[in-house]
Amino acid sequence: xxxxxxxxxxxxxxxxxxxxxxxxxxxxxxxxxxxxxxxxxxxxxxxxxxxxxxxxxxxxxxxxxxxxxxxxxxxxxxxxxxxxxxxxxxxxxxxxxxxxxxxxxxxxxxxxxxxxxxxxxxxxxxxxxxxxxxxxxxxxxxxxxxxxxxxxxxxxxxxxxxxxxxxxxxxxxxxxxxxxxxxxxxxxxxxxxxxxxxxxxxxxxxxxxxxxxxxxxxxxxxxxxxxxxxxxxxxxxxxxxxxxxxxx
Amino acid sequence: xxxxxxxxxxxxxxxxxxxxxxxxxxxxxxxxxxxxxxxxxxxxxxxxxxxxxxxxxxxxxxxxxxxxxxxxxxxxxxxxxxxxxxxxxxxxxxxxxxxxxxxxxxxxxxxxxxxxxxxxxxxxxxxxxxxxxxxxxxxxxxxxxxxxxxxxxxxxxxxxxxxxxxxxxxxxxxxxxxxxxxxxxxxxxxxxxxxxxxxxxxxxxxxxxxxxxxxxxxxxxxxxxxxxxxxxxxxxxxxxxxxxxxxxxxxxxxxxxxxxxxxxxxxxxxxxxxxxxxxxxxxxxxxxxxxxxxxxxxxxxxxxxxxxxxxxxxxxxxxxxxxxxxxxxxxxxxxxxxxxxxxxxxxxxxxxxxxxxxxxxxxxxxxxxxxxxxxxxxxxxxxxxxxxxxxxxxxxxxxxxxxxxxxxxxxxxxxxxxxxxxxxxxxxxxxxxxxxxxxxxxxxxxxxxxxxxxxxxxxxxxxxxxxxxxxxxxxxxxxxxxxxxxxxxxxxxxxxx
Numbered sequence: 061x062x063x064x065x066x067x068x069x070x071x072x073x074x075x076x077x078x079x080x081x082x083x084x085x086x087x088x089x090x091x092x093x094x095x096x097x098x099x100x101x102x103x104x105x106x107x108x109x110x111x112x113x114x115x116x117x118x119x120x121x122x123x124x125x126x127x128x129x130x131x132x133x134x135x136x137x138x139x140x141x142x143x144x145x146x147x148x149x150x151x152x153x154x155x156x157x158x159x160x161x162x163x164x165x166x167x168x169x170x171x172x173x174x175x176x177x178x179x180x181x182x183x184x185x186x187x188x189x190x191x192x193x194x195x196x197x198x199x200x201x202x203x204x205x206x207x208x209x210x211x212x213x214x215x216x217x218x219x220x221x222x223x224x225x226x227x228x229x230x231x232x233x234x235x236x237x238x239x240x241x242x243x244x245x246x247x248x249x250x251x252x253x254x255x256x257x258x259x260x261x262x263x264x265x266x267x268x269x270x271x272x273x274x275x276x277x278x279x280x281x282x283x284x285x286x287x288x289x290x291x292x293x294x295x296x297x298x299x300x301x302x303x304x305x306x307x308x
Numbered sequence: 309x310x311x312x313x314x315x316x317x318x319x320x321x322x323x324x325x326x327x328x329x330x331x332x333x334x335x336x337x338x339x340x341x342x343x344x345x346x347x348x349x350x351x352x353x354x355x356x357x358x359x360x361x362x363x364x365x366x367x368x369x370x371x372x373x374x375x376x377x378x379x380x381x382x383x384x385x386x387x388x389x390x391x392x393x394x395x396x397x398x399x400x401x402x403x404x405x406x407x408x409x410x411x412x413x414x415x416x417x418x419x420x421x422x423x424x425x426x427x428x429x430x431x432x433x434x435x436x437x438x439x440x441x442x443x444x445x446x447x448x449x450x451x452x453x454x455x456x457x458x459x460x461x462x463x464x465x466x467x468x469x470x471x472x473x474x475x476x477x478x479x480x481x482x483x484x485x486x487x488x489x490x491x492x493x494x495x496x497x498x499x500x501x502x503x504x505x506x507x508x509x510x511x512x513x514x515x516x517x518x519x520x521x522x523x524x525x526x527x528x529x530x531x532x533x534x535x536x537x538x539x540x541x542x543x544x545x546x547x548x549x550x551x552x553x554x555x556x557x558x559x560x561x562x563x564x565x566x567x568x569x570x571x572x573x574x575x576x577x578x579x580x581x582x583x584x585x586x587x588x589x590x591x592x593x594x595x596x597x598x599x600x601x602x603x604x605x606x607x608x609x610x611x612x613x614x615x616x617x618x619x620x621x622x623x624x625x626x627x628x629x630x631x632x633x634x635x636x637x638x639x640x641x642x643x644x645x646x647x648x649x650x651x652x653x654x655x656x657x658x659x660x661x662x663x664x665x666x667x668x669x670x671x672x673x674x675x676x677x678x679x680x681x682x683x684x685x686x687x688x689x690x691x692x693x694x695x696x697x698x699x700x701x702x703x704x705x706x707x708x709x710x711x712x713x714x715x716x717x718x719x720x721x722x723x724x725x726x727x728x729x730x731x732x733x734x735x736x737x738x739x740x741x742x743x744x745x746x747x748x749x750x751x752x753x754x755x756x757x758x759x760x761x762x763x764x765x766x767x768x769x770x771x772x773x774x775x776x777x778x779x780x781x782x783x784x785x786x787x788x789x790x791x792x793x794x795x796x797x798x799x800x801x802x803x804x805x
């Protein structure tokens with residue numbers, strides 16, 4: 061079985077729910093008491109998609125200003141970035157734009173970008189419209205998903221689309237820092253708990269198709285993948301085809 | 309053993325009867341004073357005093373109209389302990405109770421008090437001798453700690469001494485340095501002296517809250533005494549087990565370059581500490597680490613990688629710290645501190661190996677056993693007349709406490725006995741007249757404090773023990789027990805990589 065190992069960084073302002081999204085997916089917990097992340101937390105998780113085993117090394121960073129200087133340490137060599145903003149807070153959306161600029165400036169390699177608008181359960185306080193976010197995602201070649209940790213909407217999709225994005229990235233060999241190897245584990249022996257949830261989805265050919273909407277998600281575009289231009293070859297977020305002899 | 313009755317001589321502290329509220333209502337008066345001083349002064353300090361008094365005067369208007377009620381809010385005003393942090397420019401940074409922004413006029417007042425005293429002396433705020441140190445108003449003490457660019461003010465209505473409040477403020481100050489490093493803070497303030505430090509401290513305020521023991525539910529704990537005694541508590545376990553755990557850490561970390569400290573802690577107690585040759589971990593730094601680990605639930609779920617500054621080790625630089633719990637079934641937290649910010653994966657591997665080795669050798673169970681320990685059980689060692697004690701091993705600044713049992717296991721009673729210990733500690737260590745022994749009979753208990761070259765003992769007895777010989781016998785028995793179990797309840801020796 062083919063396997064890839066990739067580094068993913070989660071970026072965004074303070075209090076937008078970065079840790080909540082990750083914790084919800086990895087350990088299926090949601091707690092209001094979780095407290096702000098200090099520095100960064102490191103998680104690993106595995107997903108099997110399209111017969112490829114994707115091993116993710118997730119860096120959940122802190123949104124506080126004083127940790128901003130540390131960010132390059134985490135996004136350097138990252139293969140994907142999860143850019144999280146709070147749909148009720150327009151400033152956090154603007155700050156995501158700052159992160160994108162910083163990534164474009166400092167990261168040479170291709171990177172899969174996923175824009176996540178969190179807290180859609182607070183619809184009445186929404187400050188960033190769906191259209192605005194989709195437009196922006198398209199302009200930077202990112203995918204866009206809206207999520208709610210409280211209602212468990214879109215969380216699964218976030219990680220599936222990262223996985224598919226990474227597979228796609230690796231199949232086009234644009235990314236020298238991503239590790240590719242043959243895994244001896246069979247699909248069934250995967251220990252990850254979310255495997256069962258994934259079973260309905262993993263047979264899709266994810267590359268040109270939006271992720272299926274599971275029952276828990278309302279059919280209003282919420283929590284589903286918006287296809288930006290991310291899948292076309294020219295439309296990667298940024299970065300250039302791999303140069304020979306390039307070293308990171 | 310003789311009776312030493314000890315009366316506090318607080319006569320000089322009985323000054324005019326003014327509480328915090330009264331001090332507040334003097335705001336306008338104070339402000340006029342500043343104005344006068346400003347008019348009178350035409351020295352080179354004028355520029356500074358101008359910037360200093362600006363926030364004060366602009367806010368005093370709001371103060372009278374809208375904020376008046378909040379400042380007199382009875383819940384806020386009746387707190388026994390208040391801590392305020394502001395910048396020397398008068399910007400609010402932190403308040404233990406209430407909301408900094410609503411208390412803005414108060415911060416103006418505090419800043420005014422500090423600047424009036426330092427300006428009217430010789431105008432050099434850096435000079436320690438010319439700073440306001442404290443104000444005593446009946447039972448309320450206002451203690452100032454001026455550490456440019458910060459001013460920390462502690463207000464306390466309990467019996468704590470000025471020095472004890474100052475120590476508390478020092479801890480808070482160190483916690484801030486722990487978060488932002490002194491160098492960074494100075495840089496920021498050099499660039500902009502009206503900088504809002506809350507931006508940098510954001511997300512870590514609860515570390516300060518926790519340090520000041522604000523939470524009621526965890527209040528009844530021997531942990532409250534570590535700051536009083538300036539020491540750390542040790543997780544009890546067999547000496548050989550502890551040695552083997554230490555060796556496990558040593559063997560897995562000895563090849564890692566630039567690793568400065570490895571600390572294993574559980575339940576606010578130290579299990580072991582391994583350090584780089586020639587570098588020491590100060591007790592104060594260790595207490596800050598305990599504090600941070602204790603109130604960061606998120607450390608439990610993942611590996612964490614963060615820069616931390618140990619103020620006693622080096623206030624100007626940060627160590628990168630790999631923090632993680634050993635496993636779900638063993639709530640011991642391992643901290644690996646390095647100066648190399650690239651070594652996360654190396655440390656992560658080392659941690660994995662340590663965990664595996666500890667699990668294979670069944671040391672996890674030994675640690676779990678230690679976590680359950682609530683302190684020395686006095687009944688089982690045969691000293692039933694001692695209700696509670698604190699024993700500080702002076703040589704290695706380690707603290708041993710007995711289990712908190714009736715009658716001190718209610719919040720009210722615990723706070724009472726805690727205040728008594730504070731008072732006792734203060735009197736035996738009074739600078740003007742240090743004592744060796746205090747023996748007192750109170751209404752509800754008998755208390756003994758004894759300071760020797762090697763240890764300090766503070767013990768509380770049943771009130772009805774009449775014969776002093778019984779007390780002496782029981783104290784001796786307790787000391788004998790501590791001596792016998794020393795290897796288990798204290799950590800002796802130091803370990804290097």
